[in-house]
Amino acid sequence: MKILFLSNYYPPHILGGYEQWCCEVAEELASRGHELFVLTSRPPYRPSQIEQNGVQVYRDLHLEVDSGVFGTAVKLLRDRNQLEESNLEYVRKVVSDAKPDVALVWGSWNIPRSVPAYLEELMAGHLGYYFCDYWPALPNAYLQQLKNPSRHRFSRIPKKILVPLLIKGLEREKPVQLGLENPICVSRALRERLVRFGFRIANAQVIYVGTRPVDFAEAQTGTYQASDGLKLVYVGRLTPDKGVHTAIQALAQIPRNTAETIILDIFGKGDWSYERKIRSLVREYGLANRISFRGTIPREKLPDVLSHYDALVLPSEWEEPFARIVLEAMAAGLIVIGSNIGGTTEVIMDGQTGLLFPAGDANALSGQILRLRDDRHLREKLSHAGRVLIANRFTLGQMVDKLEGVLHKIAR
Numbered sequence: 181m182k183i184l185f186l187s188n189y190y191p192p193h194i195l196g197g198y199e200q201w202c203c204e205v206a207e208e209l210a211s212r213g214h215e216l217f218v219l220t221s222r223p224p225y226r227p228s229q230i231e232q233n234g235v236q237v238y239r240d241l242h243l244e245v246d247s248g249v250f251g252t253a254v255k256l257l258r259d260r261n262q263l264e265e266s267n268l269e270y271v272r273k274v275v276s277d278a279k280p281d282v283a284l285v286w287g288s289w290n291i292p293r294s295v296p297a298y299l300e301e302l303m304a305g306h307l308g309y310y311f312c313d314y315w316p317a318l319p320n321a322y323l324q325q326l327k328n329p330s331r332h333r334f335s336r337i338p339k340k341i342l343v344p345l346l347i348k349g350l351e352r353e354k355p356v357q358l359g360l361e362n363p364i365c366v367s368r369a370l371r372e373r374l375v376r377f378g379f380r381i382a383n384a385q386v387i388y389v390g391t392r393p394v395d396f397a398e399a400q401t402g403t404y405q406a407s408d409g410l411k412l413v414y415v416g417r418l419t420p421d422k423g424v425h426t427a428i429q430a431l432a433q434i435p436r437n438t439a440e441t442i443i444l445d446i447f448g449k450g451d452w453s454y455e456r457k458i459r460s461l462v463r464e465y466g467l468a469n470r471i472s473f474r475g476t477i478p479r480e481k482l483p484d485v486l487s488h489y490d491a492l493v494l495p496s497e498w499e500e501p502f503a504r505i506v507l508e509a510m511a512a513g514l515i516v517i518g519s520n521i522g523g524t525t526e527v528i529m530d531g532q533t534g535l536l537f538p539a540g541d542a543n544a545l546s547g548q549i550l551r552l553r554d555d556r557h558l559r560e561k562l563s564h565a566g567r568v569l570i571a572n573r574f575t576l577g578q579m580v581d582k583l584e585g586v587l588h589k590i591a592r
Contacts, residue, residue, distance in 0.1 A: 181217045181591055183388050184280035186299055188315075189293045190237060191224035196417070197504030198312040198366075200479070200578075201389050202286045203235075208580045210234035217278045219271065221291065226561035236278070244321040249343065252325045258347055267291075268298050279500040282591040283307045284583075289315035293356035299469045300359050303334065308362030308590050310583070311370055312389070313501050316358065323350045362590050366582075367523030370501040380538045385586065389502055389528075390579035393571050396483045396512040403564065409441025410553040411490040413514075415477065416507050418450035423495035424458050429542035430495075431550060442553060444471045444493065455501050486512040490559065491552060491584070494518035497539045502526070507574050510534070510566035515559060531558075533565045 183207055189199040202218070210216040211234065222239040229238050242263040245252050255263070275283075285296050285302045293535070300307055326343045361416060363384035365371040375382050416422055424446060431444060449455070455473075462471045477485050486492075492509035494500070497520035506516050506527055517525040519539035528534035534551065537544040554560060 181282060181587060182278060182280045183209060183217070183571060184275070184278055184283040184303075185216070185284065185286060186288065186291075186542075187220045187286040187354070188217060188243070188288050190218055190220040190239070191232075193221070193435075197389075198287050200504070201312065202549070203232075203587065204554045204576055204581055206235045206581060208576065209584060212580075212584070214279075214584075217280060225379065227576065236272050240269075241267050241291060241295065244292060245290055245325045249325060249507060252322060252343060253486045256322055256350075258303050259526035263269060264294055265294050270296050271295060272302065274372050275308060279448065281306065284587065284589050285309045286312055287315055289313070289318055289322040291318070297356050297358055300361070303575050305361075306590055308364060308586065309360055310364045310387070311381075311384070311501075313376065314370070314373065314377075316379060317374060318359070322348070323347065326350070362586070364586060365504045367526050369489070369499055369523045369526065373415070373499055386554070386583045387586070388574055389507070390513055390574045390576040391504070391507040391570065392462045392576050393511045393567070396486065396508060398487070410491065410549065411489045412444040412449065412491050412493050412517075413441065413486070413509075414444065414495075415447045415482075415485075415509075416494075416503075418446075418448050418455045418458070420451070420454050421496065422450075423497040423540065424499070425461060426467065426540055426542050426545060428458060428461045428467065428494040429492045431467055431470060432461075433543060433546040434550060442470065442549060444470065445489070446475050447474045449476055458461075459518075461579070467525045477526050482498040482508060483512060486514060489514055491515040491517055493545075494524060495539070495545060495589060496522065496524070500524055507570055509569045511568055515552060515562040517545065517552065517564065527569070532562075534562060534571050 187199060189195055191200060191203045194200060203419060204216055206216045216235040218237045220237065220243065221241045221243045228240040283299055288296050290462065316564060324346050360381060363381040365384045365386050366389055368386055371381060371384050371386060374398055414424060414427060418424060421542045427444060431442065432441065450507055462468055486509060492505065493514060494506060496519050502523035504555060506524060506589045509516055516528055516534040518528050518534060518536055520536040521539050528536055530536040534550045537548050
């Protein structure tokens with residue numbers, strides 16, 4: 181088959197795990213003999229067309245937002261129509277040149293809705309959607325950017341004058357309606373939430389994402405001796421919805437005489453104001469000797485990094501559609517302690533494959549941390565169960581097998 185993927189970002193230009201999955205699936209399908217084409221946005225200083233590991237990647241779509249508030253305002257007032265017309269012409273050219281048998285739309289946040297709408301027109305009856313996040317329910321990126329608070333004090337007054345006018349105009353616009361034919365969801369939780377938002381995809385197939393257990397096979401997660409304590413890790417964005425503050429508050433609630441052997445390392449970056457807030461919390465609670473900020477991790481180093489920890493903390497306060505790091509941590513033998521919302525509950529069963537706690541409940545999280553630290557048998561049981569579960573149900577090969585079958589069906 182000739183297969184076209186549409187994705188807002190594509191490695192090495194990524195925001196999160198879903199763009200990485202798009203890349204891994206494309207490369208796996210290419211290795212199976214399919215012709216793969218990816219239509220995506222163009223990051224700075226990258227050629228517009230290049231072959232990556234057997235995949236033809238076309239990087240020339242214009243994003244809605246790729247700069248600060250004033251850059252966004254200029255684009256809205258001066259360049260928007262021209263850029264959208266350029267996008268549609270590029271879509272037409274790629275479809276004309278590649279002549280795909282089937283197309284699959286991945287994440288499309290920050291790409292004008294006119295792009296997938298036009299692809300629906302060009303590929304009518306031969307197109308599907310793979311929803312890995314809630315992008316169809318989000319306002320356009322212009323609106324989100326303009327509503328963000330100013331980062332610099334000198335821009336606050338001009339922003340107060342200009343931005344409300346732009347927001348009012350955007351809110352009056354009639355949104356582009358998408359057909360969303362042949363929908364696939366990454367989890368039941370995501371499907372249910374999109375249905376709550378009013379999208380008619382109640383019958384969408386669920387195809388879980390996967391990882392490569394072999395990449396994490398060498399990870400060793402400790403000997404689980406009580407005297408060794410507990411080494412916790414968080415990996416992800418540093419934004420309020422990710423709930424890192426809950427993890428910090430949980431450690432603060434553990435009595436000092438029992439907590440000295442529990443440490444937490446935080447990997448990631450994100451909202452600078454939120455990071456400043458959580459660093460302040462660490463100092464306020466006197467946890468600087470037990471909580472460390474480690475910056476970001478190159479993907480290729482993640483298996484080695486995970487090998488130094490016993491458990492992953494995932495304290496998200498929003499409904500994670502399906503967090504990639506959960507699968508990777510479990511494949512490495514870490515126990516996942518996650519909040520009980522979103523797609524996380526479809527892979528973590530409390531006390532069987534991991535531990536759950538109510539989102540935002542620092543007291544409950546501290547209880548689960550102590551439970552894990554004090555029960556060596558439970559740690560061994562959950563570590564083994566997690567590895568087995570990933571190997572049996574959540575591999576990249578299984579994910580691609582199912583997507584390949586769906587794409588064959590749509591192409592016919």
